[in-house]
Amino acid sequence: MLIKFIIIFLLLFIIFNLFRALFLMLKNPTDGKPMSFYLGRRVIFSAIVLLIIIIAAQLGAIKLNRTPMVTTHIQIQIDTATQHLQSANTKLPLETQNVA
Numbered sequence: 001m002l003i004k005f006i007i008i009f010l011l012l013f014i015i016f017n018l019f020r021a022l023f024l025m026l027k028n029p030t031d032g033k034p035m036s037f038y039l040g041r042r043v044i045f046s047a048i049v050l051l052i053i054i055i056a057a058q059l060g061a062i063k064l065n066r067t068p069m070v071t072t073h074i075q076i077q078i079d080t081a082t083q084h085l086q087s088a089n090t091k092l093p094l095e096t097q098n099v100a
Helices: 002-027 035-059
Strands: none
Touching (some): 002 035
């Protein structure tokens, strides 16, 4: 459970660094740390989170989802309407009248 809190904290820190870099990009200050500093921190902490997840999964500290099993899908057609003949000719036949 502690590992999950650490991962969540690091992900929030990554998002904070991303928005900090966005703020610096929009404000464009000449003094202070450059935008690449915060983007670099984001990349480093993303790699750390990935390593923590991989190591915790290998040690059994966290349980990953299993891969989905391949299942076959069977579709059954239920006749709920009367079938009609389909034709390439879309014109209706002319009606004929019998003259008596």
